[in-house]
Amino acid sequence: MTAAIRSLGRAGMFSLSVLRASKPTTDFFTELVREIYKIGGRSLPIIAVGGAFVGLSLTLLGYRALETYGASNQVSVLIGLGLYRELAPVLTALLFVGRAGSSIAAELGLMRATDQITALGLMAIDPVAKAVAPRFWAAVICVPLLTAFFCSLALSASWFQAVQILGIDNGMFWQTMQDAVDFRGDFLIAFVKSAVFGGTAALVASYVGFHAEPTIEGTSIATTRAVVNASLLVLMFNFVMSAFLFR
Amino acid sequence: MTSARGPRLEFAVGAFLLLALASLLVLAVASTNGQFGFSRGGTYELTARFTNLGQLRPNAPVKIGGVTIGRVTRVDLDPVRFDSVVTLAVEKRFDEIPVDTSAAILTGGLLGESYIGLSVGGDLEVLQPGEEIAFTSPAVDLMQMVGKYMFGGGGEGADAASPAAPEAGTASPDASPSDEGVLP
Numbered sequence: 001m002t003a004a005i006r007s008l009g010r011a012g013m014f015s016l017s018v019l020r021a022s023k024p025t026t027d028f029f030t031e032l033v034r035e036i037y038k039i040g041g042r043s044l045p046i047i048a049v050g051g052a053f054v055g056l057s058l059t060l061l062g063y064r065a066l067e068t069y070g071a072s073n074q075v076s077v078l079i080g081l082g083l084y085r086e087l088a089p090v091l092t093a094l095l096f097v098g099r100a101g102s103s104i105a106a107e108l109g110l111m112r113a114t115d116q117i118t119a120l121g122l123m124a125i126d127p128v129a130k131a132v133a134p135r136f137w138a139a140v141i142c143v144p145l146l147t148a149f150f151c152s153l154a155l156s157a158s159w160f161q162a163v164q165i166l167g168i169d170n171g172m173f174w175q176t177m178q179d180a181v182d183f184r185g186d187f188l189i190a191f192v193k194s195a196v197f198g199g200t201a202a203l204v205a206s207y208v209g210f211h212a213e214p215t216i217e218g219t220s221i222a223t224t225r226a227v228v229n230a231s232l233l234v235l236m237f238n239f240v241m242s243a244f245l246f247r
Numbered sequence: 248m249t250s251a252r253g254p255r256l257e258f259a260v261g262a263f264l265l266l267a268l269a270s271l272l273v274l275a276v277a278s279t280n281g282q283f284g285f286s287r288g289g290t291y292e293l294t295a296r297f298t299n300l301g302q303l304r305p306n307a308p309v310k311i312g313g314v315t316i317g318r319v320t321r322v323d324l325d326p327v328r329f330d331s332v333v334t335l336a337v338e339k340r341f342d343e344i345p346v347d348t349s350a351a352i353l354t355g356g357l358l359g360e361s362y363i364g365l366s367v368g369g370d371l372e373v374l375q376p377g378e379e380i381a382f383t384s385p386a387v388d389l390m391q392m393v394g395k396y397m398f399g400g401g402g403e404g405a406d407a408a409s410p411a412a413p414e415a416g417t418a419s420p421d422a423s424p425s426d427e428g429v430l431p
Binding site for chain 1: 256257259260263264266267268270271273274275277278279280281282283306
């Protein structure tokens with residue numbers, strides 16, 4: 001019990017040290033650009049393909065369910081609200097955890113195993129500022145943008161499925177969605193959510209990697225724990241934020 | 248290494264950010280209701296009392312002739328008269344609503360959402376901010392209406408039909424003697 005509280009406290013102190021170590025130096029921005037490319041730009045394909053297939057299957061599901069009530073041309077209400085409120089932020093964050101969180105944990109774990117973190121400290125370079133803070137901010141910036149990609153691909157795929165294949169009217173599709181999706185209540189909150197999820201995923205992954213056992217096995221354990229813990233935290237935070245932010 | 252990969256990397260990151268922001272913008276315009284919230288506060292309040300709200304909720308639209316001119320901001324119950332008091336926020340540019348305007352709680356379609364429809368009157372006097380709309384009609388309970396029709400108003404038709412049933416069951420094709428009995 002005390003051990004659990006202590007590890008929670010260590011994670012909280014680590015998060016604070018990341019925030020304190022984020023200073024806008026030239027080196028920070030160089031690292032930030034590289035990390036945005038590595039964890040944001042390189043995650044694009046998986047996000048795009050994932051979004052497209054989620055859009056397709058969600059349209060089929062909504063069509064099937066609404067057909068019962070003769071309201072199948074309202075399927076875009078379900079797609080718009082479902083995507084912005086829950087699916088896009090959560091699924092993007094989960095894909096991001098699998099794609100980028102694991103690599104953050106593995107990188108930092110290997111840095112720990114090969115004593116690079118200690119070496120940075122010996123050279124009076126703050127290892128948190130050099131290795132963790134750019135990754136954290138890159139995730140906070142990238143995950144909302146990746147969510148935007150997810151949404152646009154999902155909406156395009158769902159438009160294709162609904163209008164071109166299932167035969168829902170094009171104007172009806174967009175108009176019912178625009179009537180249902182509120183800009184501030186649904187759309188903006190989706191991106192607030194995904195920024196929180198990105199920060200959470202990066203913090204968990206870098207915390208686990210940073211404090212990994214300095215062995216090969218320790219690195220693999222850290223990678224696993226990063227994915228498991230970050231995914232669970234994302235799902236829990238999603239419920240909490242949904243409960244408080246949506247009316 | 249940084250100098251060799253720098254420009255290409257920066258270009259890639261820039262392209263990624265630009266593309267992402269562009270898709271955000273397109274999504275915001277194409278798939279939301281466009282309530283960007285820049286010109287908020289251009290509304291004034293009216294109240295209305297109803298005996299029954301039905302499914303009316305805060306944020307329901309207020310319409311004149313099908314065009315949305317405002318929103319329901321608050322729904323409350325008068326603790327003395329037990330009327331439901333609805334507060335409406337109407338856009339400032341519609342500030343010449345006559346005092347004899349009546350408000351009704353309507354439903355869009357059979358299963359649609361409730362909204363407040365205003366029928367504009369002809370009085371020269373205009374409703375001031377904070378004033379109450381005097382003429383209101385409550386929400387129509389569809390299930391009650393269906394029930395009344397089935398068990399109340401429909402009774403006469405049912406009585407007329409019931410004597411015919413045994414007749415049809417016992418007799419051969421020339422059952423109704425009034426007009427077809429002469430044929431065979």
